[in-house]
Amino acid sequence: MTIEKGAAWGAVGVTPHECVVAKDEAATASAVQHGATHVWLESGDILRALGLTVATGALKVGEPCRLLPCDVLIVQLDDAAPVFAVSSVVIGSWRKPQMWVTTGGFLGALNVAPRAHVNDGLIDALEFAGTIPLRQLLLMRRRMRHGDHLPHPLLTMHRAAQGKWPTSPHGAKSSAVIIDGKQRGRAAQVTIKVRPDAFLLCVPMQET
Numbered sequence: 391m392t393i394e395k396g397a398a399w400g401a402v403g404v405t406p407h408e409c410v411v412a413k414d415e416a417a418t419a420s421a422v423q424h425g426a427t428h429v430w431l432e433s434g435d436i437l438r439a440l441g442l443t444v445a446t447g448a449l450k451v452g453e454p455c456r457l458l459p460c461d462v463l464i465v466q467l468d469d470a471a472p473v474f475a476v477s478s479v480v481i482g483s484w485r486k487p488q489m490w491v492t493t494g495g496f497l498g499a500l501n502v503a504p505r506a507h508v509n510d511g512l513i514d515a516l517e518f519a520g521t522i523p524l525r526q527l528l529l530m531r532r533r534m535r536h537g538d539h540l541p542h543p544l545l546t547m548h549r550a551a552q553g554k555w556p557t558s559p560h561g562a563k564s565s566a567v568i569i570d571g572k573q574r575g576r577a578a579q580v581t582i583k584v585r586p587d588a589f590l591l592c593v594p595m596q597e598t
Contacts, residue, residue, distance in 0.1 A: 392461070392511040392586045399509065400458040405430070405592050411449050415477040415570040422462055422589045423474040430592045434571075435477045436460070436508055439494025442593065455592045460508045461493055462588035467567055467577035476589075480568040481555050481580055482518070485527075488565050489555045491515045491582060501537035503547065511586040515548040517557060552583040 482488030495506030503514035
């Protein structure tokens, strides 16, 4: 079950033998797409969202750990086969952003979606309106570091179990797409669905 307000999240257990060590979120997504159920993540925005250090240390099978259920995003670019994402989908360039989608709310040091949680069963998608002047864009990014960039007339936050880009029925030109920090080419249409409770993130007890 996804996290509920006021309820404890996750459980105490032990790191299982089948736990997969993933160096980053792209590796985590690939592992989960290929059937992994437990992942030990070494770096990424999910850890930042959980208030953890960048690295969780070395995996120790059989040692006590926190088992935290996490969602994944199922992402389809145009008519290509769907791929998994565990953290983010970035559409557009840095200078001309279109939409930023996150599970835990963070893109690097930017708190893009302050209400997001990696196990709430929702997509948090920040949509940018048109071409934003560079000065405005820099100001937005500065405020994103503190998560106080909303409300803003040029920004719209979408929260739902699924989403798409472009949101306008008139469509848009193809844009670059980055999934979990990795370039995925360009797409004219991106559809995203959430799969709740897709895997368990194993976190050492001393880090919680």
